[in-house]
Amino acid sequence: MGILEVKGVNKRFGGLQALGDVNLSVAENSVHAIIGPNGAGKSTLLNCLVGKLIPDTGSVMFDGNSVLGRKPHEINQMGISRVFQTPEIFGDLTVMENILIPCFAKRDGSFRMHAFEGVNHETALMEKAENILEDVNMAEKRDMHAASLSRGDKRRLEMAMCLVQEPRLLLLDEPTAGMARADTNNTIDLLKEINQKRDITMCIIEHDMHVVFSLAERITVLAQGTPLVEDTPENIKGNPKVQEAYLGESQH
Amino acid sequence: MLGLNKKDAGLFTIVIVLTMLAPFILNPFPENSELAQFNAGYPDLMQRFVIFGIFAIGFNILFGLTGYLSFGHAAFLGVGSYAAIWMMKLLTLNVIPAIIMGIIFAGLCGGGVGFVARSRSGIYFSILTLAFAQMSYALAYSVLTPITGGETGLQIKATDSPLMSSVPEGEIGRANLFGLEMGSSYELSVGGWLFTFNAGYYIAAVCMLIAFYLSIRLFRSPFGMMLRAVKSNQQRMNYTGLNSKPYTLAAFVISGMYAGLAGGLMVAMDTQVGPERMFWTASGEVVLMAILGGVGTLIGPVLGAGMIKYMENIISKINDNILHQWFAFMPDGIEDFMVFIIHPFIGKGWHLTLGIVFMLVVIFLPGGLVEGGQRIGRLFGRKKRAEAEAESTAKTPAE
Numbered sequence: 001m002g003i004l005e006v007k008g009v010n011k012r013f014g015g016l017q018a019l020g021d022v023n024l025s026v027a028e029n030s031v032h033a034i035i036g037p038n039g040a041g042k043s044t045l046l047n048c049l050v051g052k053l054i055p056d057t058g059s060v061m062f063d064g065n066s067v068l069g070r071k072p073h074e075i076n077q078m079g080i081s082r083v084f085q086t087p088e089i090f091g092d093l094t095v096m097e098n099i100l101i102p103c104f105a106k107r108d109g110s111f112r113m114h115a116f117e118g119v120n121h122e123t124a125l126m127e128k129a130e131n132i133l134e135d136v137n138m139a140e141k142r143d144m145h146a147a148s149l150s151r152g153d154k155r156r157l158e159m160a161m162c163l164v165q166e167p168r169l170l171l172l173d174e175p176t177a178g179m180a181r182a183d184t185n186n187t188i189d190l191l192k193e194i195n196q197k198r199d200i201t202m203c204i205i206e207h208d209m210h211v212v213f214s215l216a217e218r219i220t221v222l223a224q225g226t227p228l229v230e231d232t233p234e235n236i237k238g239n240p241k242v243q244e245a246y247l248g249e250s251q252h
Numbered sequence: 253m254l255g256l257n258k259k260d261a262g263l264f265t266i267v268i269v270l271t272m273l274a275p276f277i278l279n280p281f282p283e284n285s286e287l288a289q290f291n292a293g294y295p296d297l298m299q300r301f302v303i304f305g306i307f308a309i310g311f312n313i314l315f316g317l318t319g320y321l322s323f324g325h326a327a328f329l330g331v332g333s334y335a336a337i338w339m340m341k342l343l344t345l346n347v348i349p350a351i352i353m354g355i356i357f358a359g360l361c362g363g364g365v366g367f368v369a370r371s372r373s374g375i376y377f378s379i380l381t382l383a384f385a386q387m388s389y390a391l392a393y394s395v396l397t398p399i400t401g402g403e404t405g406l407q408i409k410a411t412d413s414p415l416m417s418s419v420p421e422g423e424i425g426r427a428n429l430f431g432l433e434m435g436s437s438y439e440l441s442v443g444g445w446l447f448t449f450n451a452g453y454y455i456a457a458v459c460m461l462i463a464f465y466l467s468i469r470l471f472r473s474p475f476g477m478m479l480r481a482v483k484s485n486q487q488r489m490n491y492t493g494l495n496s497k498p499y500t501l502a503a504f505v506i507s508g509m510y511a512g513l514a515g516g517l518m519v520a521m522d523t524q525v526g527p528e529r530m531f532w533t534a535s536g537e538v539v540l541m542a543i544l545g546g547v548g549t550l551i552g553p554v555l556g557a558g559m560i561k562y563m564e565n566i567i568s569k570i571n572d573n574i575l576h577q578w579f580a581f582m583p584d585g586i587e588d589f590m591v592f593i594i595h596p597f598i599g600k601g602w603h604l605t606l607g608i609v610f611m612l613v614v615i616f617l618p619g620g621l622v623e624g625g626q627r628i629g630r631l632f633g634r635k636k637r638a639e640a641e642a643e644s645t646a647k648t649p650a651e
């Protein structure tokens with residue numbers, strides 16, 4: 001039994017079958033990559049995991065509990081964090097505040113009226129936030145407005161916001177898109193380290209094969225909403241079906 | 253100081269000093285000088301400054317932090333007033349229970365209205381709050397006449413005999429704080445100047461200072477940060493494990509309670525209330541105050557409230573005769589021409605002046621008066637810094 005078990009999930013948008021009978025099992029503490037051409041339904045699948053979409057049929061179990069029908073914030077409190085394909089951050093707030101908010105969410109739950117204490121007095125959380133900013137090399141940007149960051153920095157910030165919560169399952173939707181090569185390599189190292197040291201299971205969607213092959217222990221190839229194969233990176237590399245799915249796409 | 257950081261403590265100290273010395277500061281001109289009509293240091297107006305300041309601070313907690321624009325906030329002002337006056341009619345003429353009752357009732361109404369309105373966002377939220385406020389107005393105006401006194405509203409009458417206050421037969425009870433009457437004033441005349449220290453003003457001012465202090469604490473708290481997160485990105489908030497709904501609702505209730513405090517204080521000052529206090533124009537006014545002063549800033553709403561109340565009371569008093577006096581030094585034709593030009597902007601035309609000021613502020617100072625202040629501050633700051641730099645560069649070669 002994996003920590004995440006997706007069984008028989010279908011999702012239609014009008015006439016479009018975005019997900020067709022998807023089965024997926026992610027083992028605890030592993031890094032599982034989902035790859036596939038544009039429009040394959042990768043993001044839609046993640047949306048079904050975090051409560052943004054409800055599948056038409058099928059079940060999604062996280063650590064033995066169903067996530068279907070729960071609100072996004074409840075699912076996060078169960079231990080699933082997500083990095084979005086287009087960065088979702090608090091643009092009007094500073095980088096530091098962006099990190100502090102998930103810290104509070106983790107410590108205090110989904111709602112707490114702490115209207116009289118000062119944020120500045122929360123030294124333990126501040127320290128935790130500083131540390132994660134160091135980890136993603138953004139310490140010197142702590143007082144910048146998040147909206148003024150570069151695209152790559154926004155991504156790293158969002159990742160830091162998820163990591164600081166120490167989720168049990170981290171979902172990453174193209175975390176390195178728009179990043180410079182050096183930043184991509186840093187991100188790979190960071191994710192590797194986090195996966196090993198903090199026992200965070202990761203499910204990563206990525207087009208950059210360098211990232212996929214550096215990180216993933218298992219890979220699922222999705223094409224037109226259906227899993228084509230699921231295997232180890234070595235076997236995926238030589239699989240003719242995978243070549244076909246990608247070649248088929250590149251001819252467009 | 254009081255758990256505030258240096259900058260906030262400085263701001264709070266300035267506000268304390270200004271409110272306490274307001275009777276002096278607002279009366280800069282001698283009694284019988286021509287400029288005396290610009291004096292704002294009379295009790296009635298000073299009370300209005302601080303009471304509307306409270307109203308605007310509360311409104312800003314909702315609008316400035318969460319971005320939810322309530323267009324019906326005057327309803328809570330009215331509810332607070334009606335609750336307070338009933339307290340005075342029935343229980344005691346002491347203002348404290350009345351004010352507390354105003355806060356509680358407005359908070360409860362805030363909870364109800366907020367719960368329903370919060371199900372929509374953006375313009376629909378504004379429309380829903382507006383609809384609620386107009387419904388409250390209609391209720392107070394006609395349907396609930398036995399409770400609200402209908403069109404004429406409620407006053408304290410000679411026939412009222414509050415349970416815990418002894419009012420002499422046939423006399424109208426007066427609001428007090430443990431015997432200190434709201435209307436009592438101490439007048440100090442120095443040279444040509446007359447300064448009035450009014451008990452009601454100081455009580456309202458202390459309430460305003462407490463309300464202001466609490467709002468600073470709220471702005472700097474994790475809760476305040478969450479409210480700004482609501483405004484910035486609710487989607488991210490929800491996927492970060494936070495439920496944005498109770499946060500917005502709590503902000504709504506808190507700002508309703510601020511309005512209730514303001515409403516209660518209004519009754520404490522003039523012991524009367526009418527349904528027009530809930531009319532939609534009153535709700536619109538507080539929106540203007542917040543925007544004029546600076547949405548989402550600490551002091552902005554108070555400045556905005558002060559500015560609007562000043563214009564409403566001072567510019568509206570200027571008439572053509574006064575203008576003729578001012579321009580008397582000019583040749584007759586030009587004098588008449590000047591009066592003709594300015595005439596639409598004074599007296600009843602003060603709304604026109606307000607409209608123009610408002611437009612100028614929104615266009616040139618989107619951050620309101622506070623941004624204006626900051627720009628001036630930066631201008632001076634830059635000069636200072638330039639001087640300092642000039643000095644340091646002058647020194648370096650010598651080293």
Ligand SMILES: Nc1ncnc2c1ncn2[C@@H]1O[C@H](COP(=O)(O)OP(=O)(O)OP(=O)(O)O)[C@@H](O)[C@H]1O
Nearest residue numbers: 013016018036037038039040041042043044045085
């Ligand atoms: N909310 C929606 N309503 C209608 N159609 C949708 C919706 N979300 C996704 N789709 C469609 O479902 C299909 C799968 O989209 P999805 O975003 O999951 O693809 P993807 O694999 O993430 O692609 P990419 O690599 O470009 O991100 C696409 O054809 C898309 O247009």
Ligand SMILES: [Mg+2]
Nearest residue numbers: 042043044085
């Ligand atoms: Mg996608």
